[in-house]
Amino acid sequence: MQQDWTDKKLSLLKKFWTEGKTAAAIAQRLGVSRSAVLGKIFRLRLVPSAQKPEPTRASSALLRRKGPRFEAESQDQPTKRGKTLLELTNESCRWPIGDPAKQSFHFCGEPGADLEQGIPYCERHRQRAYNRPKQGEAETGRAGRDGLHRFSPAMQTTVQRLFQVAIARRVRT
Secondary structure, X not given: OOOOOOXXXXXXXXXXXXXXXXXXXXXXXXXXXXXXXXXXXXXXXOOOOOOOXXXXXXXXHHHHOOOHHHOOHHHHOOOOOOEOHHHXXXXXXXXXXXXXXXXXXXXXXXXXXXXXXXXXXXXXXXXXXXXXXXXXXXXXXXXXXXXXXXEOHHHHHHHHHHHHHHHHHHHHO
């Protein structure tokens, strides 16, 4: 579907965008979709204003939420560096932190894991790592076949990156 962008709509779009209005607010004022506004902003190469838009009720509710889901990894490990692969023991958490291709890469290393029992992470990282299958998913076999279905999306990308780096290192040697 093609939108007709009149000169008046374009000037209002530019004005609202420089004032720091959100794409949703602009879309509502102009009577177009948010996607249309964002697409036009991208095609016009408009840069965001230095002003921050006023928080909406939804965004302020997100800021008030607390819990492990919204904590950054840097808050988890403010002073400790963790452990390298060679420093890990059977009880050390193997939660990867950082980019595996960089020298600063390390593992959580906190106690609480037990590799003999098949538990590679401490309690905090176990809660972040595993998805609980939805009811009936395990019985019907709808869970992923690659084994990554058990991990959260963020952990899936980290695990995939670990394998890529390991393969690349193996090829170089």
